[in-house]
Amino acid sequence: MINLNGKIVKENEATLPVLNRGFAYGDSVFETIRVINGKIMFWEDHYFRLMASMRIMRMEIPANFSPEFLEDEIKAIIEANGYSASPSRIRFAVYRQQGGYYTPATREIGYVLTAEKMEDAFYLFNAKPYEVELFKDHYVTSGLLSTIKSNNRAVNVLGSIYASENSYDNCLLLNEKKSVVEALNGNIFLVKGNTVKTPPLADGAINGVIRKQLINILNKTEDYTFEEASISPFELQKADELFITNVAMGIQPISKYRKKEFKHKVAKDLLSKLNVKARLG
Structure with missing residues (x-):
């Protein structure tokens, strides 16, 4: 219906x-x-x-x-x-x-x-192998228009086809300044030590609901330091963790980018905090 x-x-x-x-x-x-x-x-x-x-x-x-x-x-x-x-x-x-x-x-x-x-009431942690690559054929344009969820998703569609053709689970998108903006289906977070970082909306990142919830969680905990700053592709292989967020799946940890394999300790911890917040409304 x-x-x-x-x-x-x-x-x-x-x-x-x-x-x-x-x-x-x-x-x-x-x-x-x-x-x-x-x-x-x-x-x-x-x-x-x-x-x-x-x-x-x-x-x-x-x-x-x-x-x-x-x-x-x-x-x-x-x-x-x-x-x-x-x-x-x-x-x-x-x-x-x-x-x-x-x-x-x-x-x-x-x-x-x-x-x-949907099958599951709350977000479940998915520790299965999840490999990503950069999609560089087309770019997200930085600015306000890229932050909204419109029907203009050509870059996401083409990137998804590229990922499927090359057996990747997802791809990361770049803006015209060659900064990492987001994944094909959600926001990207990078963990280095106790610092958790995500690109700013000014870079063209989607204004994600789960992104906002995680930022609120990170700003209220003493366990992590949060940064909203541009992410260079060179930072990806130096990171301890990478994960993707959206409303449907919650948090999806990335296990591999090129030759670098990642942990998922912070992603798992933040997912439990996100589920608590979802239950409390």
Whole structure:
């Protein structure tokens, strides 16, 4: 079942025009949201990121787009798919209404929600081998537009194909300044000693919800020193640990980059802290 502009319809009945601007121009933003037994994880962060993304894209935010209204829309699609008592993954996409060419005929929006069942309620630690490489065919452009989750994901798609063709589990993306920005599907963190580092949003890193949660955790603990600073590719092989974060998987430790193999002690510790925070809401 699909929630299309507030109406619950069957998937084969959820149709959009061929000239939908999300399809024609990538004129769309989205949120990937994890829900556990009907509870939306980190809902406030998702809501404000969605509102910020719509403002950056100069979309008209409907008057009824309150946190309560959108929360009800998410719960409606969960119930319609029978996921109220199980973990699920929601994709909440907002697109600008059809009309115009590069210049939109309107700034009004439509939205669509889809739900997918997940196996695990909370984040599990994955210690299986996980190898990454740099993707250097195309770059992420530093700046505000790269920080939002829009439908313009060509670099991520091409990087994912490259990873698949070369038997890598993931790739790390660079910006035009040749700084490491993120992974194909999440933010990147580097550990050296007791220092944990992640690229700043100004470098073009996605404004990740789990990234924000981990920064809050790191700033409140005396166990680690946190830095938000650019990461050079040369730092990767000198690191003690590398890990990737996103809402769906939580924290994914990287086991190998080129000839360097990594530990995962800090990643495991931070994952346990993240699960505590998720349970407490």
